[in-house]
Amino acid sequence: MAFLRLEGVCKRYGEIEAVVATHLSVDKGEFVSLLGPSGCGKTTTLQMIAGFVEVSAGAILLDNRDITHAKPSSRGLGVVFQSYALFPHMSVEDNVAFGLRMRKVPAAEVHKRVATVLQLVRLHQHAERYPRELSGGQRQRVALARALVIEPPVLLLDEPLSNLDANLREEMQFEIRRIQREVGITTLMVTHDQAEALSISDRVVVMQAGRITQIDEPYKLYEHPRTRFISGFVGKANLLPGDRDASGCPQVRQLPGEGELTLSLRPEKIDLLAAGSGRLPGKILSRFFLGSQWLYRIDTAIGEITVVRRNDGSAPLNEGTAVGLDWPAELLRVLEHGEVPA
Amino acid sequence: MSLLARMRQGRRGYLLSAPALLLYLGLLILPLGLTAVLSFNVFDYQTGVKNDAYTLEHYGLLFSDPYFYEIFLRTFWISGLTTLLCVLIGVPEAYILSRMGTPWRSIFLILILTPLLISVVVRAFGWSLLLGADGLVNQSLQAFGLAPMKLLYTPFAVVIALVHVMLPFMIIPVWTSLQKLDPAAEQAALSLGASHTTVMRLVVLPQVMPGVLSGTLIVFGLSASSFAIPGLLGGRRLKMVATLVYDQYLSELNWPMGAAIAVVLLLLNLLIMLSWNRMIERRYKKSLGAA
Numbered sequence: 001m002a003f004l005r006l007e008g009v010c011k012r013y014g015e016i017e018a019v020v021a022t023h024l025s026v027d028k029g030e031f032v033s034l035l036g037p038s039g040c041g042k043t044t045t046l047q048m049i050a051g052f053v054e055v056s057a058g059a060i061l062l063d064n065r066d067i068t069h070a071k072p073s074s075r076g077l078g079v080v081f082q083s084y085a086l087f088p089h090m091s092v093e094d095n096v097a098f099g100l101r102m103r104k105v106p107a108a109e110v111h112k113r114v115a116t117v118l119q120l121v122r123l124h125q126h127a128e129r130y131p132r133e134l135s136g137g138q139r140q141r142v143a144l145a146r147a148l149v150i151e152p153p154v155l156l157l158d159e160p161l162s163n164l165d166a167n168l169r170e171e172m173q174f175e176i177r178r179i180q181r182e183v184g185i186t187t188l189m190v191t192h193d194q195a196e197a198l199s200i201s202d203r204v205v206v207m208q209a210g211r212i213t214q215i216d217e218p219y220k221l222y223e224h225p226r227t228r229f230i231s232g233f234v235g236k237a238n239l240l241p242g243d244r245d246a247s248g249c250p251q252v253r254q255l256p257g258e259g260e261l262t263l264s265l266r267p268e269k270i271d272l273l274a275a276g277s278g279r280l281p282g283k284i285l286s287r288f289f290l291g292s293q294w295l296y297r298i299d300t301a302i303g304e305i306t307v308v309r310r311n312d313g314s315a316p317l318n319e320g321t322a323v324g325l326d327w328p329a330e331l332l333r334v335l336e337h338g339e340v341p342a
Numbered sequence: 343m344s345l346l347a348r349m350r351q352g353r354r355g356y357l358l359s360a361p362a363l364l365l366y367l368g369l370l371i372l373p374l375g376l377t378a379v380l381s382f383n384v385f386d387y388q389t390g391v392k393n394d395a396y397t398l399e400h401y402g403l404l405f406s407d408p409y410f411y412e413i414f415l416r417t418f419w420i421s422g423l424t425t426l427l428c429v430l431i432g433v434p435e436a437y438i439l440s441r442m443g444t445p446w447r448s449i450f451l452i453l454i455l456t457p458l459l460i461s462v463v464v465r466a467f468g469w470s471l472l473l474g475a476d477g478l479v480n481q482s483l484q485a486f487g488l489a490p491m492k493l494l495y496t497p498f499a500v501v502i503a504l505v506h507v508m509l510p511f512m513i514i515p516v517w518t519s520l521q522k523l524d525p526a527a528e529q530a531a532l533s534l535g536a537s538h539t540t541v542m543r544l545v546v547l548p549q550v551m552p553g554v555l556s557g558t559l560i561v562f563g564l565s566a567s568s569f570a571i572p573g574l575l576g577g578r579r580l581k582m583v584a585t586l587v588y589d590q591y592l593s594e595l596n597w598p599m600g601a602a603i604a605v606v607l608l609l610l611n612l613l614i615m616l617s618w619n620r621m622i623e624r625r626y627k628k629s630l631g632a633a
Contacts, residue, residue: 052529072532079533085526089548089626098544099534150534 002061003028003186004049004154009058011044011210018044020210021058026154031180031187033197036207037233042190045207046156049188050079062153073102078147078185082159084139086131092118092142093127099150117149120179137168144176148183155180157189161196173200194234198222206230222266228335231264238265238305242332250332253302254280264333267308271326272296272317278324280305284317298323374608381601391597400602410586410603414610417583420497420572421565424504428561429554431505432512436553437546439513440520451517454510462507466574469503470494473575495577503571508564512557519553520546548626555622559615566611583607 002025011019019041026032034042047053049060051072059068067075087095093114100110118124121141131139140160147155160176161169177200180187191197197204198218206214206221214226225231228239241259245251253259275281282300289295294316296307305325309316317323356363384395404410439450457465472478473493480490493499523546531541572582581589583603590600 050529050533052532072529073535073537075533076535077533079530081526081530083524083526085524085530087527087531087545098531098536102535102540146530146534 078152278326
């Protein structure tokens with residue numbers, strides 16, 4: 001049963017349609033990410049749910065209650081902002097207690113609940129500090145604690161990790177997921193980082209130019225991208241011309257020219273064999289060392305193809321080496337032709 | 343770095359700031375010192391100032407005559423009221439200004455600043471035209487069948503004109519601290535269940551306190567020592583300290599007495615402003631940090 005539902009939600013700014021007739025339902029306890037490039041309408045969607053942006057058309061339902069035109073203060077949702085938006089003149093404890101005090105919760109209970117939630121985000125030793133005395137990751141935790149302490153029905157995260165450096169970002173991804181699981185809270189996260197969306201969500205919603213183009217579980221989204229845009233935006237992909245063979249299965253077109261299909265093939269699904277074997281001959285143009293992997297760019301008759309091989313400890317292939325490329329035919333994905341204009 | 347090099351570095355610093363230091367010495371410290379010395383000189387109505395004789399008589403008079411008490415008291419309550427009104431008008435105005443869209447914000451900011459380009463004297467005369475016995479305000483009162491009021495040469499006229507002149511000095515520091523605010527913090531407070539007034543009171547105001555503090559200091563200091571407005575709109579009878587000093591110098595020709603009043607005004611002003619600053623800072627120091 002859908003807990004949070006968007007029914008044909010639209011946002012227009014004059015002539016410009018920022019979000020076009022969006023339908024989305026989120027189940028109770030689910031972690032859903034809105035993924036898309038900047039300007040795709042994902043943040044506007046989140047702000048409409050939070051109540052900071054007026055909805056032009058459509059309805060937002062929370063637990064079967066229409067909240068489309070409710071004030072932000074009466075929705076009771078937990079929001080974590082990209083800038084964290086902590087109150088700089090209040091201590092960590094006062095920041096977290098703010099929502100409870102607004103709800104006139106008795107002081108003793110405020111103290112208890114703040115202590116519990118600070119324990120949850122592992123900041124109980126810093127309760128007396130001020131936001132400026134904390135690191136980026138700690139501020140992020142305060143923002144999370146402040147949103148969680150009011151026990152909101154839904155947690156909204158707006159690019160929560162984009163202000164953190166790479167190492168911390170990965171750590172916080174797992175941390176957010178841990179906390180979300182522990183509390184069991186329905187969560188909607190906006191992000192432009194596909195790795196972030198894939199690693200911690202139950203489902204990923206891809207948005208492009210104000211429209212939802214695909215909703216899927218992370219693994220399915222990666223393995224079965226619907227459009228050319230998604231296959232390039234979520235992970236790396238080789239886009240190859242293709243035709244259907246006699247039995248109706250898609251095959252890569254070996255001859256020059258456009259095929260009737262556009263196929264997507266993930267770089268790690270391609271095998272490198274000795275020259276003369278495999279489906280397609282090629283020559284290594286360049287190679288890049290990525291630590292756990294090697295990335296090769298290979299020149300072939302149907303264009304440049306990217307291949308990623310696991311770094312298994314053996315010596316990598318040299319640039320200029322002739323190789324044969326092979327792949328399991330069932331891993332070719334047919335992309336839809338109808339492309340949403342960016 | 344060797345001691346010698348460091349000394350040379352130090353000398354270079356002094357050398358480079360010498361023009362500014364000279365200006366500061368010549369235009370501020372020296373006249374202030376001379377005024378302080380003058381306030382101790384003996385004055386005689388027949389022979390004038392005696393440069394070689396010193397006395398505490400002027401200060402004695404100043405502290406014993408209730409006439410002076412009244413003028414000092416009036417100066418400070420008028421300045422205090424002006425400051426309060428500037429806070430009440432200027433803080434919301436700065437907030438509205440900071441929330442305006444791009445073209446309007448700059449237009450209104452310029453509108454707020456333009457009065458600073460017009461001489462205070464001209465603006466004081468403008469107010470006297472409006473508030474005079476035959477001025478626009480009284481004319482319209484009479485047109486509605488109401489009795490004319492005495493507005494000019496009252497504290498009301500002085501306060502209204504001072505607020506008009508001082509408002510930009512309040513708006514600009516408050517506006518500057520508003521610029522540093524994260525608009526998302528207000529949204530966060532709203533999402534946590536706060537009403538708009540609560541957001542103003544608990545989130546916005548405490549963060550702009552440093553701006554309000556500098557605004558009040560500037561406005562109070564300038565009001566307490568203002569001369570043109572009380573001089574032109576307060577008239578002969580409603581004296582403030584600055585006009586009193588002027589009278590001592592130019593009507594009574596009692597320069598030492600004028601100097602003594604000026605020195606006391608300066609010291610009282612400093613005392614009030616420093617204790618105000620301390621009071622606010624102590625209250626907000628912890629939360630506002632070193633800034």
